[in-house]
Amino acid sequence: MKINSHSDDITSPKFNRTAVQVEAAQAKISPHVTAIAIERVTLESAHGRTLAETIHAPHPYPFFRRSGMDGYAIVSSDTVNASSDQQIWLRVVDEIPCGYTSDQPIVPGTTARIMTGAQVPDGADAVVMLEMTESREQDGEQWIALKRHIQPNANITPIGLEVQEGQLLLEAGTIIQAGEQSVLATFGVAHVPVFRRPKVAIFATGTELLEVDEPLQPGRIRNSNSYMLRSLVTEAGGEPVMYGSIADDVDTARAKLAEAVEDNDIVVTTGGVSVGDYDIMGDLVREGNMEMLFNKVTMRPGSVTTAAVVNDKLLFALSGNPGACFVGFGLFVRPTIRMMQNDANPYLEEWTAILDQEYTKVNNFTRFVRGRTEIRNGRVYAMPAAARVDESSVMITIKDSDCLIIIPPEKKGIPAGEQVRILKLPHGQVK
Numbered sequence: 001m002k003i004n005s006h007s008d009d010i011t012s013p014k015f016n017r018t019a020v021q022v023e024a025a026q027a028k029i030s031p032h033v034t035a036i037a038i039e040r041v042t043l044e045s046a047h048g049r050t051l052a053e054t055i056h057a058p059h060p061y062p063f064f065r066r067s068g069m070d071g072y073a074i075v076s077s078d079t080v081n082a083s084s085d086q087q088i089w090l091r092v093v094d095e096i097p098c099g100y101t102s103d104q105p106i107v108p109g110t111t112a113r114i115m116t117g118a119q120v121p122d123g124a125d126a127v128v129m130l131e132m133t134e135s136r137e138q139d140g141e142q143w144i145a146l147k148r149h150i151q152p153n154a155n156i157t158p159i160g161l162e163v164q165e166g167q168l169l170l171e172a173g174t175i176i177q178a179g180e181q182s183v184l185a186t187f188g189v190a191h192v193p194v195f196r197r198p199k200v201a202i203f204a205t206g207t208e209l210l211e212v213d214e215p216l217q218p219g220r221i222r223n224s225n226s227y228m229l230r231s232l233v234t235e236a237g238g239e240p241v242m243y244g245s246i247a248d249d250v251d252t253a254r255a256k257l258a259e260a261v262e263d264n265d266i267v268v269t270t271g272g273v274s275v276g277d278y279d280i281m282g283d284l285v286r287e288g289n290m291e292m293l294f295n296k297v298t299m300r301p302g303s304v305t306t307a308a309v310v311n312d313k314l315l316f317a318l319s320g321n322p323g324a325c326f327v328g329f330g331l332f333v334r335p336t337i338r339m340m341q342n343d344a345n346p347y348l349e350e351w352t353a354i355l356d357q358e359y360t361k362v363n364n365f366t367r368f369v370r371g372r373t374e375i376r377n378g379r380v381y382a383m384p385a386a387a388r389v390d391e392s393s394v395m396i397t398i399k400d401s402d403c404l405i406i407i408p409p410e411k412k413g414i415p416a417g418e419q420v421r422i423l424k425l426p427h428g429q430v431k
C-alpha cells in the first residue's frame, strides 16, 4: 500500500485514554443492563434456561404418607410384645401397589401388604419390611407373623418431609439444570417462565479476515474470534447472532453496527479498538450517538476493551487479539448476559489456588493469565496454560484453560507455592 502521510498528535482523543480498574469498569456497565422479556417454554426445552419467576410449592412433598419399603402397613402398638419367642399374628386385609389407595383402614390385629412408594393406609403408623415377616394362609385368609417390636413411624415418609406447602422452591434467576428440572416436574410446572435468551450480535472487523472455508493467503488469517464468541455467548445463556466480518472501513462498520443494535439486545465486536490507523471501532465509539463508558482497562490482556451505550443498548468492542477477546468477554460480556437474566452471581466465580510454577511477567496492569487447575492432595493448584508464551495474541491456549489466574500489578513476580486468586471459567456448562 502507499504510505499515507502521518503526523500523529499524541494528545488526540485516540491516544488519550483513561484506564479504569476492572471492578470500576464492571460498575459502569451494570446501570445500563436492562431486564429481558419473559417467555414460557415447555419443561423439555427448559434445560439451561434461566427461571424468570420465583416458584413456591403449591402442595407439600411428599403429598401423602409414603411407604419406604415393600412390606406390610401395621399398627405399631400391636408389636409391643413381639419377640423371637413370641410371634404376633396379623390378618392381611388389603394389598396396596404403587398408585393405588386403600379404603380399608388398618385396625389393631390387621395389616395391608404395601409396596415401596404406595400411600400408607389410614390407621397404620408403621411399615415392616417383607423380610421381617412370615406369611401363611389359613381358611382362605392371609396372615403374617412378626417377631420384633416395630417403632411407630418406621419406614413411613411423612407428608411434607422434603417440602412444605408454600415453601420457596426456586428463585428467579436460577439456571435450570437436572435438579431444577426435577423440582419443576414434581410440582407440575409444565410450562416454565424463563427469560428470553438475550440476542447477542457478533461481528468481527479486520481486512485481514478470511472466512473459515477460504484458503489461506499471505498476510491474512481466518476469523476465529467470531466462532469463539459464538460459543461463549451460548455458554452464557445468550443467543448468538452472527454478522460475519467486515473490512476496516468506518462507514461499513457504522452501518453494520446500526443494524446490529436495532435487532439485538447486546452487540459484541472484535478487533480495531487500539490506536492503529485502521482501528475503526476506537473511533466509532467516540461519535455523537454513543455514550462511551470506558476504552481502557487496567488489565492484560484486554487493556483496550471498550464499552459504550448506543440507543440504550450495550456495545462491547473487544480486542482483536484472541486472548484479549476471550478475557474481555469473561469479565464484561458474560456478566451482562447473566445480569439481564437476573442472575444473583453474574461474575466469574473467584477461588483461591496455589500457584504451581513461578510467574515473573508482571507489569503495572493486573494480569488475567489463562490457566488450568488441578487438585492434588485436596488442594487446588493453578498453572499457566501456556508453556512458553502468554501473549494476548495467543489463541491456542484458550482451549487448555479452565481459569484465569489473577496476577496483581507488582514490582516482582510470584513464586511457586504462593496463594493466588483465580476466576473459574464455566467451560461446557451454562454457568
Ligand SMILES: Nc1nc2c(c(=O)[nH]1)N[C@H]1C(S)=C(S)[C@@H](COP(=O)(O)OP(=O)(O)OC[C@H]3O[C@@H](n4cnc5c(N)ncnc54)[C@H](O)[C@@H]3O)O[C@H]1N2
Pocket (backbone or CB within 6 Å): 204, 205, 206, 208, 209, 221, 222, 223, 224, 225, 226, 270, 271, 272, 273, 274, 275, 276, 279, 301, 302, 303, 304, 318, 319, 320, 321, 322, 324, 392, 393
Ligand atoms: N501503538 C500501539 N499498538 C498497540 C497497542 C497500543 O496501546 N499502542 N495495544 C496493543 C494491544 S494491548 C492489543 S490487545 C492490540 C489490540 O488490537 P485491536 O483490538 O485493535 O485489534 P486488531 O488491530 O484488529 O487486531 C489485533 C490482532 O488480532 C487479530 N484478529 C483480529 N480480529 C480477529 C479475529 N476475528 N479472529 C482472529 N484474530 C483476529 C489481528 O489479525 C491482529 O493480529 O493492539 C496492540 N497494539
Ligand code: MOO
Pocket (backbone or CB within 6 Å): 299, 300, 301, 302, 303, 304, 305, 319, 321, 323, 324, 392, 393
Ligand atoms: O489489550 Mo492487550 O490485550 O492488553 O495485550
Ligand SMILES: [Mg+2]
Pocket (backbone or CB within 6 Å): 271, 272, 273, 274, 275, 276, 278, 279
Ligand atoms: Mg489494532
